[in-house]
Structure formats: structure tokens, C-alpha cells
Amino acid sequence: MEKPVIQVKNLYKIYRIGENKVRALNGVDFTIQKGEFCCIVGTSGSGKSTLLNMMAGLEPPTKGEIIIGGEHIERKNESKLVLFRQAHVGFIFQSYNLMPNMTAVENVAMPLTFQGVPKDIRERKAIKMLKTVGLGKFLDHKPGQMSGGQQQRVGIARALVVEPEIVFADEPTGNLDSNTTLEVLNLMRKIVHEKKQTMIMVTHDNYLASFGDKVIHIRDGKIIKIDEHPGGRTENTEYENTDIYPGGTLAVPGEEIRPDENS
Amino acid sequence: MKLSDLLLMSLESLFKRKVRTILTIMGVVIGTTSIVVMISLGIGMKEALLSEYESYGGLRSIEVESSGIYDDNGKEKNPEDTLLNDARIEEFMQIDHVTSVDPVLSVQVIIKCGIYECNTELLGVSRDVLEEKADALGQGSIPAEGEGLQLIWGNYMPAYFMNSRTNQYEYWDTGKAPDIDFMNDQMFVIFDTEKYYQSQYGSQDGTPVSAPKKYIIPTAGVIAGGLEDYNEDSFYVYCDIDALKAVLEREFRGRVIPGQPTRKNGKAYKELFYTRVNVNVDEMDNVTQVQQIISDMGYRAYSNAEWIESDMQIMNIIQAVLGGIGGISLFVAAIGITNTMMMSIYERTKEIGIMKVIGCRIRDIQFLFLIEAGYIGFIGGGIGILLSYALSFLMNKVLGLGAMMFDEGAKLSVIPPWLALVAVTFAALIAMLAGFLPSIRAMKLSPLAAIRAE
Numbered sequence: 001m002e003k004p005v006i007q008v009k010n011l012y013k014i015y016r017i018g019e020n021k022v023r024a025l026n027g028v029d030f031t032i033q034k035g036e037f038c039c040i041v042g043t044s045g046s047g048k049s050t051l052l053n054m055m056a057g058l059e060p061p062t063k064g065e066i067i068i069g070g071e072h073i074e075r076k077n078e079s080k081l082v083l084f085r086q087a088h089v090g091f092i093f094q095s096y097n098l099m100p101n102m103t104a105v106e107n108v109a110m111p112l113t114f115q116g117v118p119k120d121i122r123e124r125k126a127i128k129m130l131k132t133v134g135l136g137k138f139l140d141h142k143p144g145q146m147s148g149g150q151q152q153r154v155g156i157a158r159a160l161v162v163e164p165e166i167v168f169a170d171e172p173t174g175n176l177d178s179n180t181t182l183e184v185l186n187l188m189r190k191i192v193h194e195k196k197q198t199m200i201m202v203t204h205d206n207y208l209a210s211f212g213d214k215v216i217h218i219r220d221g222k223i224i225k226i227d228e229h230p231g232g233r234t235e236n237t238e239y240e241n242t243d244i245y246p247g248g249t250l251a252v253p254g255e256e257i258r259p260d261e262n263s
Numbered sequence: 264m265k266l267s268d269l270l271l272m273s274l275e276s277l278f279k280r281k282v283r284t285i286l287t288i289m290g291v292v293i294g295t296t297s298i299v300v301m302i303s304l305g306i307g308m309k310e311a312l313l314s315e316y317e318s319y320g321g322l323r324s325i326e327v328e329s330s331g332i333y334d335d336n337g338k339e340k341n342p343e344d345t346l347l348n349d350a351r352i353e354e355f356m357q358i359d360h361v362t363s364v365d366p367v368l369s370v371q372v373i374i375k376c377g378i379y380e381c382n383t384e385l386l387g388v389s390r391d392v393l394e395e396k397a398d399a400l401g402q403g404s405i406p407a408e409g410e411g412l413q414l415i416w417g418n419y420m421p422a423y424f425m426n427s428r429t430n431q432y433e434y435w436d437t438g439k440a441p442d443i444d445f446m447n448d449q450m451f452v453i454f455d456t457e458k459y460y461q462s463q464y465g466s467q468d469g470t471p472v473s474a475p476k477k478y479i480i481p482t483a484g485v486i487a488g489g490l491e492d493y494n495e496d497s498f499y500v501y502c503d504i505d506a507l508k509a510v511l512e513r514e515f516r517g518r519v520i521p522g523q524p525t526r527k528n529g530k531a532y533k534e535l536f537y538t539r540v541n542v543n544v545d546e547m548d549n550v551t552q553v554q555q556i557i558s559d560m561g562y563r564a565y566s567n568a569e570w571i572e573s574d575m576q577i578m579n580i581i582q583a584v585l586g587g588i589g590g591i592s593l594f595v596a597a598i599g600i601t602n603t604m605m606m607s608i609y610e611r612t613k614e615i616g617i618m619k620v621i622g623c624r625i626r627d628i629q630f631l632f633l634i635e636a637g638y639i640g641f642i643g644g645g646i647g648i649l650l651s652y653a654l655s656f657l658m659n660k661v662l663g664l665g666a667m668m669f670d671e672g673a674k675l676s677v678i679p680p681w682l683a684l685v686a687v688t689f690a691a692l693i694a695m696l697a698g699f700l701p702s703i704r705a706m707k708l709s710p711l712a713a714i715r716a717e
């Protein structure tokens with residue numbers, strides 16, 4: 001088997017708030033293969049975002065190792081991390097986080113600007129990417145002039161325009177309605193599969209998670225189960241036919257216990 | 264990131280916050296203007312002072328006199344070593360930085376014109392010096408070489424003629440100078456003044472003395488200007504040094520020429536020595552050095568350098584104080600810049616976080632803020648310079664403060680190009696310094712915390 005692109009070993013993150021310790025991550029081990037679409041799922045406060053942020057090098061772990069493409073992320077300093085993200089990582093946010101006074105093209109071109117790509121080339125790439133996500137008619141729209149789904153497509157285009165090897169997405173569909181959620185999810189899966197990119201998506205929705213090749217269930221900072229079903233759930237017809245969006249109401253009994261109530 | 268993108272992005276973010284940017288820039292404008300105007304006043308004062316010295320007779324020349332032919336013990340020195348002649352001039356020419364040496368032969372003469380007479384110094388100068396005065400002439404011209412003795416009159420000279428009947432200097436009593444037309448009136452010059460006075464008032468031992476010879480000497484030219492227009496030639500009567508020598512040697516054949524050194528036994532030297540020589544130096548800064556060398560050679564040397572140096576020192580202090588006062592307002596402006604940049608970082612916390620997450624280098628984030636601050640300084644400095652030139656113009660021309668405080672044509676405020684250049688650069692640097700702390704802050708923002716911020 002190929003060497004995993006991401007290895008997480010014995011990872012801990014403990015927040016200290018006054019006297020209290022919050023174990024956001026409490027010993028996590030897993031690997032992700034190249035080209036895999038991996039979902040991290042769990043209830044609110046279970047530590048999903050913390051895990052994702054640490055993999056993207058946005059937060060240092062308390063203990064443990066994160067090895068991406070053979071490089072130890074936890075050993076890098078701020079400026080090395082930025083360079084690492086610039087070269088290998090795309091990031092999609094739940095709340096889009098677009099620059100409000102830039103047009104769609106300008107927003108998408110921004111990571112290329114940071115890489116030092118000349119203006120004409122980066123604009124061409126940005127326009128092409130926006131067309132790929134179906135926003136060919138919204139090139140010069142500013143975020144305020146677009147719907148949530150359209151804004152998230154801009155966010156996806158911005159993350160993918162640099163053709164990163166790894167794409168991190170934290171609840172990318174969290175602010176979208178059910179139909180848009182599926183559109184956006186399928187769009188991401190399609191592009192990522194075509195380019196053989198690795199994608200890690202955080203969601204609290206078991207149903208959405210089931211689209212992943214690998215689903216990591218997490219609770220109270222610990223992995224409780226890893227499901228592997230390569231190929232994931234394929235285009236879902238059942239979903240479109242249901243009146244009730246399963247993700248919205250899905251709640252596994254027992255998962256409502258808050259980690260901070262435990263400690 | 265490419266520099267052009269950095270520059271553009273910083274500029275855009277300034278434009279996004281127009282009002283605040285304009286207010287901050289205004290602070291820098293006021294700061295720069297006050298520094299530049301203050302320093303320009305200092306420069307104006309310096310220049311006025313220098314031109315005043317210039318009118319006193321050169322900033323680059325040293326007047327050298329013989330220190331006499333007797334040493335401290337009353338022993339006679341070899342006249343060759345102490346008196347000023349052509350061999351000395353050659354020696355002075357050998358000194359570094361000396362560009363030319365002009366001999367001066369000065370004799371006391373009495374010049375009569377009708378009922379008026381004038382006891383004055385007649386300065387024999389070299390042809391070079393004489394020809395330099397051509398442009399200053401109001402009437403006549405410089406006599407050609409070998410034309411014999413002819414006079415060039417300073418424009419104040421009519422005031423120094425005394426009415427020989429009343430023994431009064433009319434100009435000083437009535438404010439009206441005798442009406443002497445140097446060019447056309449006949450001027451009689453008496454070289455042997457002692458004999459003249461003896462013939463007029465009787466000799467000491469009572470024996471009558473016959474009047475000395477009077478020479479009719481034509482006037483070649485008169486320096487331009489009236490009795491109020493001061494210049495460095497106003498008080499003098501000039502002539503060609505060689506022509507003067509010839510006349511003197513004829514007049515005092517075998518006798519001591521007044522003003523010339525004598526041997527111990529009271530006899531005259533064969534040679535005619537110069538009264539003094541003017542040593543001209545290439546640059547003002549070298550005057551002191553050359554003057555020292557000449558003093559060390561055993562001559563008396565005078566220059567304006569010492570006066571100028573101490574005056575310039577005072578001027579520099581005044582200028583520094585003025586600049587410092589102006590500097591305070593630039594300092595206040597710098598605090599304004601820091602404040603503005605801090606505000607902008609608080610507002611843009613989230614933006615900075617996003618930029619970091621999507622791959623903006625930390626160094627580039629710092630550059631963005633430094634450049635933004637630099638723009639404020641540069642634009643403010645540039646406008647400040649324009650405003651300074653306008654104010655300077657207003658003070659000099661419209662209000663005429665310079666002419667009021669100094670001379671005609673003097674400027675109160677002078678802004679040389681280097682000052683403009685230095686001021687803009689300085690403003691930009693100060694602004695970037697002011698932006699440094701905020702830029703470090705932006706650099707250190709944790710991307711995650713920044714994104715969470717609202």
C-alpha cells in the first residue's frame with residue numbers, strides 16, 4: 001500500500017482555562033491516503049475543528065505528531081507553516097471568509113498573488129476556476145452581491161485555484177440549505193477526485209460524512225470509530241427524494257453530552 | 264508576493280479608508296511643512312549673512328601684510344624674508360588651494376578738483392583685479408595696459424571731498440555731495456602729501472616749502488551706483504599697479520616713498536615693496552588652513568574666516584533649534600500614524616487571519632503595513648514640500664520679509680532642492696518607523712484567533 005499522505009500520531013490538545021483543563025483532543029491516531037476524501041464527524045465540541053486546524057498548521061498541538069508528505073507540521077514555525085500552506089494546502093471555511101470589497105475573481109486570485117504569480121496568469125486561472133465551479137456569470141460580483149451557496153463556491157475556487165495537494169474544509173456546507181449543500185458537496189468531490197487531491201472535511205452531519213471514502217467518528221476528543229468505504233456514497237437519489245433533510249435532525253442519542261460537563 | 268502587488272495592495276487599503284487616511288496625511292503635511300519652513304529660515308539667515316560677508320570683500324581671500332623688518336629683539340631681518348615682493352607672490356602661489364595672489368600697492372594721496380580736495384588712499388592693483396571691476400563700472404571703462412596712470416573711482420567717493428575754503432565735508436553736513444564729474448573735471452593728484460601740507464601750513468622749522476608737483480590724472484571709470492548703493496568698491500580709488508609704480512619712482516627719485524619700509528639708516532630700499540597681497544583660495548573651507556600656513560611663514564594674515572566660522576556655528580545652532588521645533592509636530596504626526604495603523608489592524612484582524620490561512624507570508628503582511636505607513640509619510644511629505652515652497656514664496660515675495668529684515672533681494676526663507684529631497688525621505692522613513700510596531704503586531708496575529716474575531 002502507498003505511504004499515507006497524512007499521518008496523525010498520538011495527538012493531544014489541551015486548553016487550559018484558569019484552573020480547568022479542556023482536553024479538546026485526547027490521543028488521536030489515524031492515517032489518510034493520497035486522493036482520499038476523508039470526513040471527520042462528531043457532535044459540537046467534540047474536537048473536530050481543533051483536529052483540522054492542527055493538521056493545517058493553524059494551531060500547535062500539545063503533544064503528538066502530524067506528518068504530512070513526510071514533513072512534521074508540529075515542528076514548523078509560523079513562517080514555515082505559511083510557506084507550507086502556500087505550497088500544499090487549500091482551506092475552505094464554514095463562513096466563506098471572502099474579502100468583502102473584492103470581486104469574485106480578485107478573491108480567487110488572492111492565493112496566487114501571495115505566491116507571486118503575475119497578474120495576467122492569476123486572473124486567467126481564477127476565471128477558469130470560477131467557471132469550473134459554475135460562477136462564470138458572477139466574475140465581477142462582490143461577496144455581498146452573491147448568495148451563500150455562490151459565496152461558498154467562490155471559497156472553493158479560492159482554495160482549489162493553487163491546485164493544492166490537500167484541501168481542508170471545516171463545515172463547508174454548514175451555512176447552506178439542503179439542496180445547496182449537496183450541490184456544493186458533489187462539486188467539491190468531483191474536482192478533488194479529478195485532480196487526485198486529498199480532502200479532509202469536518203461535519204457534524206453523519207449523513208454528509210457518509211459520502212467520504214473514510215469517516216472518522218470523534219467524540220470528546222477521541223476517535224470512537226473509523227469507517228472505510230472507498231468510493232463513499234455515490235450520487236444520492238434517496239436524499240433528493242426525502243422531504244426532511246436528514247442531516248438537520250440527525251442526532252445520535254448519547255452524543256449530546258458535552259465534553260466540558262464530563263470533566 | 265511581488266513588490267508591485269505589495270505596493271498596489273497597500274495603496275488600495277489606504278483608499279478604502281479615505282477620511283482617516285486624509286486626516287493622517289494632514290498630520291504629516293503639517294509636520295513636514297513646519298520642519299522645512301523652520302530650516303529654510305535658518306538657511307535664509309545663513310545666506311544673508313554670507314552675502315553680507317561677501318560684500319565685505321570676499322569669503323575666499325586672505326589679506327597678507329609684512330610683519331615688519333625687525334624681529335622681536337629689534338634686530339633687522341633680511342628684507343627678502345619679510346617684505347612683500349614678486350618672489351613672495353611666487354611662494355604663496357605654491358601653497359595648496361591657492362588660486363591666485365594679487366599684490367596691492369597703497370599710497371596716501373591728495374586729490375584736488377576745483378575748490379574740493381580729498382585725502383585718500385590710492386590702491387594700485389594688478390590688471391586681473393582691475394579687469395574684474397569692468398562689470399561694476401557705471402561710467403567709462405578699464406584703461407588698457409600701458410595707457411599710463413588712470414583712476415577708477417568708487418561710487419561713494421564724492422562724499423569724501425572737502426571744501427578747501429570752508430574745510431567742511433559738505434556731504435556730512437548738508438547731505439548733498441559736491442557735484443564732481445570724475446569723467447570730465449580735471450583731477451589733480453598730489454603724491455608728496457607731506458610737502459603739500461608743509462607748503463600750506465608751514466614747515467616745523469618755519470622755512471617756507473614750495474608746493475609739490477601736481478599730476479593731472481585722467482579718470483578711466485566710475486563704479487556704478489549712488490551714495491546709498493554700497494558695494495565692496497564703494498570707498499576706494501583704484502589704478503593699475505605698474506602705472507602707479509612708475510609715477511611713484513619718478514616723483515620720489517632717491518627719496519623714501521611714503522608708506523614704504525626704510526633701512527635702519529633711514530635710506531630707501533631700491534625695490535618697491537607691496538603694501539599687502541590678497542591670497543585667493545579655492546574654497547571657503549580651506550581659508551583657515553592657508554591662513555595658518557602664511558602666518559607660520561612670518562606674515563600677518565587676516566581673513567573673514569574666523570568671523571564666518573563662529574557666526575556659522577551660531578547659525579547652525581539656531582537652525583537646529585528651529586528644525587527641532589518643527590520636528591515636534593512631525594513627531595506628533597508619527598504618533599498619529601501609529602494610531603491609525605493600529606486601528607486599521609484591529610479592523611482588519613479577520614482579513615489578516617484569512618490572508619495568513621490562504622498562504623500570505625508573514626513577511627509580506629509586515630511589508631503591507633510598512634508600505635502603507637510609508638505611503639502616508641511619502642504623500643504627506645510631498646504635499647508638505649509643496650506647501651513649504653508656497654509659504655516660502657509668500658514670505659519672501661508677497662510679504663517681502665527678507666528684504667525687510669536683511670538687504671534688498673535677500674530671502675528670509677530658502678528651500679534648496681536637497682532640503683526638499685531630504686524632507687520627503689525623512690517623512691517616509693519616520694512614517695515607516697511609526698508603522699513598525701503595528702506591522703509587528705499584524706505579523707504576530709495568530710491566524711486562528713484572527714479568523715474567529717468579528
Ligand SMILES: Nc1ncnc2c1ncn2[C@@H]1O[C@H](COP(=O)(O)OP(=O)(O)OP(=O)(O)O)[C@@H](O)[C@H]1O
Nearest residue numbers: 015022024043044045046047048049050051204259
Ligand atoms: N481556543 C480555545 N480555548 C479553549 N478551549 C477551546 C478553544 N478552542 C476549542 N476549545 C474547546 O475544545 C473543544 C473542541 O472544540 P472544537 O472547536 O474543536 O469543536 P468542534 O468539534 O469543532 O465543534 P463544532 O461542531 O461546534 O464546531 C471544545 O470543548 C471547546 O470548548
Ligand SMILES: [Mg+2]
Nearest residue numbers: 048049050170
Ligand atoms: Mg468546529
